[in-house]
Amino acid sequence: MxxxxxxxxxxxxxxxxxxxxxxxxxxxxxxxxxxxxxxxxxxxxxxxxxxxxxxxxxxxxxxxxxxxxxxxxxxxxxxxxxxxxxxxxxxLRARNLNGQTIKVNDKMGNPIEIAAVVVWQVADTARALFDVDNYVNFVQIQSEAAVRFLASSHAYDNMEDEHETVTLRDNTGQINKFLEQELDERLGQAGVRVTEARISHLAYSPEIAGAMLQRQQATAVVSARKQIVEGAVGMVEMALERLERKGVVQLDEERKAAMVSNLLVVLCGEKSVSPVVNAGTLYT
Structure with a gap:
């Protein structure tokens, strides 16, 4: 109607x-x-x-x-x-629906907690009154169903699947657009128009939150170490190249290896390195 x-x-x-x-x-x-x-x-x-x-x-x-x-x-x-x-x-005024926090499994099967805020208003009065039994209750139930569907269709983050382009945590703007589209399709039957929908709460469930935090910390440490090593290798290559080009010192392969080892220890170490003066030679 x-x-x-x-x-x-x-x-x-x-x-x-x-x-x-x-x-x-x-x-x-x-x-x-x-x-x-x-x-x-x-x-x-x-x-x-x-x-x-x-x-x-x-x-x-x-x-x-x-x-x-x-x-x-x-x-x-x-x-x-x-x-x-x-x-x-x-x-016909705009209304806020502050959805309750619900527990659902994401695309990778991890239990997460998620909630959304939906701004909606009646656009077709005939549909709102005659096509559904109670349009306010219809909006509440369908909004929760849309949030559950969105959470189960996307991963929380891309740590388990590096090829995942859209995640619940990293792509907030795009996720909100997907949520608005899903709500428009579900609530159109009741003559309701969604003006805005946003994820208001997103977190891992308490039973796995500690383990996921450790995994995120480990991933961050590995990523930081990777960048440090890449930068250190670049600096060592530059140092060896400049020493050879200017003829400051002639190094054989064994001395180059020792120099590279010392530079990497200095550049990649977490703490300050105390210098040790070698009064002899490399071979004594």
Whole structure:
């Protein structure tokens, strides 16, 4: 079912007529001119009052007539429609859904904790009221299902799979786009539009958090060591090349090996190296 606009008229004139009819019926009753005419005028005033409704900004009124959807009024102010219409108000304002933290396995099977914040609003009032039973509850359940699907479709990070390009931890912007697309597909049935969706909490589950922290630390240490070694090898190559080019000293292969070893110890060591003066030669 798709939303359709319902044309309404200004309710100020009908409000004035309803008040005048009400006062007229009361005056005729006190004048003791019978009960028929005052009763008819009172009934007319009540019918006029029934057709009046107040629509606030970012609010809509869905009208049905004996179970048949007639249309939706979105004009702000005091409006008047057929008094026999059943009117249901629905908010069009943006709402925040602060999802609960849930535990789910990521793509690699690791248990993680994840939560999301979703900003949504009703875009189609007819679908929101008639295509689902309770659109607010529908948004909550489908948002949690979308977060679970997203977490199970991507790895937490790329430590186990180096070829993984999109991870939950490293590609936050792209992950949020995937979450918005998934929510739009799921919530479109309820006439709900998602304006923003973001991961608000992401962490390993407590039972594996310690082990994963150690693995991350080990990976960081290995990566740092790799860069240090690459830089040290480059500096040793540059030193040997400059010594040979300028003819400062002539080194055989064994002395080159000793020099390389000493330089690598100095450059790659975690602590400051204490120099040792060799008063003899390499061979004594």
């Amino acid at each position: 798709n939303e359709k606009q319902l044309t309404s008229v200004s309710g100020y004139l009908f409000m004035l007529l309803a008040v005048l009819c009400l006062l007229g019926s009361v005056g005729l009753a006190f004048a003791r001119l019978g009960f028929v005419l005052p009763g008819i005028i009172f009934l007319i005033s009540m019918i006029l009052f029934m057709g009046i409704t107040v629509i606030n900004p970012n609010e809509a009124v869905v009208c049905t007539f004996f179970g048949d959807y007639v249309g939706t009024m979105k004009q702000n102010g005091l409006r008047w429609v057929n008094p026999l219409y059943v009117k249901t108000k629905i908010s």
